[in-house]
Amino acid sequence: MAASVRTLSAAAGLLTRLPNPTRTIRTLSASCSLTQKAPRSLWKLGRLNHVAIAVPDLEKAKSLYKDVFGAQVSETIPLPEHGVYTVFVELGNTKLELLHPLGEKSPITGFLKKNKDGGMHHICIEVDSITDAIADLKEQKIRVLSEEAKIGAHGKPVVFLHPKDCDGVLVELEEA
Numbered sequence: 001m002a003a004s005v006r007t008l009s010a011a012a013g014l015l016t017r018l019p020n021p022t023r024t025i026r027t028l029s030a031s032c033s034l035t036q037k038a039p040r041s042l043w044k045l046g047r048l049n050h051v052a053i054a055v056p057d058l059e060k061a062k063s064l065y066k067d068v069f070g071a072q073v074s075e076t077i078p079l080p081e082h083g084v085y086t087v088f089v090e091l092g093n094t095k096l097e098l099l100h101p102l103g104e105k106s107p108i109t110g111f112l113k114k115n116k117d118g119g120m121h122h123i124c125i126e127v128d129s130i131t132d133a134i135a136d137l138k139e140q141k142i143r144v145l146s147e148e149a150k151i152g153a154h155g156k157p158v159v160f161l162h163p164k165d166c167d168g169v170l171v172e173l174e175e176a
Contacts, residue, residue, distance in 0.1 A: 043133040046126030046176050049154075050088070050095040054111045054121040058085055058100035061118075065089045065096070079153055084108055086153045097124070097153070122160070122170035130157045130175040137161065149175070 055061040058076065066073040072090040079086055083106035089096040099121055101108040111121060127133045130149045138144060143162035152158035152174055161171040 042136050043127050043129045046128065048094050049124040049126050049174050050097045051123050052097040052099050052121040052172070053118060054099045054108050054115065055118045056100075056112055056116065058087065058098060061098045061100075062087055065098075077153060078102055081150060082107075082152070088153070122172050124158070124172040124174050126176040127173045128176055130159060130173060133173055134159055142166070 053061075062073050062076075065071045074088040074090075077086050078084075080102060083102050085100040085102050087098040087100075089098065099108050101112065103109075108121070112118065134144055134149065142165045145160040145162060149157035149159045152172070154174065157175045159173050161173065163170045
C-alpha cells in the first residue's frame with residue numbers, strides 16, 4: 001500500500017509540472033476566430049437538387065433503378081431546348097437525373113462519345129436567386145455557359161457553370 005501511495009504522489013507531481021492544456025486550447029481558438037471572414041454573398045447556396053448521369057441506354061438505366069433498386073422513377077421527359085431526354089430517380093434526400101441524347105447536337109452525345117458506358121455528367125445545386133448568383137459569379141470570374149438562365153426540367157430557371165472554374169465539375173444552379 002505504501003508503494004502505491006508513493007506512485008500516486010509521484011504521478012501527481014508530474015501532472016502539476018505539465019503545461020495547462022486549457023490555455024493552449026484557448027489560444028488556438030482565439031487565433032482561428034480572428035482569421036475567419038464572414039461570407040459575402042447576395043445570394044444563398046441551397047441544397048443539392050440532383051446528380052445527373054449520362055446514360056447510353058435510357059430504358060436499361062430506368063430498369064436498373066426501378067426494378068433492381070426499387071426506386072421511384074419518373075416518365076421520360078424530352079427537353080428539346082437542352083437536347084436531352086431526362087428521367088428523375090427519387091432518392092428521398094435528393095434525386096438522380098438520367099440524361100440521354102435527344103438529337104445529334106445534344107451535349108450528351110459528345111459526352112457519351114468520350115465515355116461509352118456513361119457516367120456522372122453534372123451536379124445541380126439550388127440557389128435562392130439565379131439572377132443574383134449569375135451576376136456575382138461573373139464578377140468573381142466564374143464562367144457561366146449561357147448569358148441568361150434557361151428553364152430546366154423542373155420548370156425553374158437554371159444555368160451551368162464552366163467545369164474549369166469549378167474544380168473540374170460541371171455545376172448547374174437552379175432557382176429554388
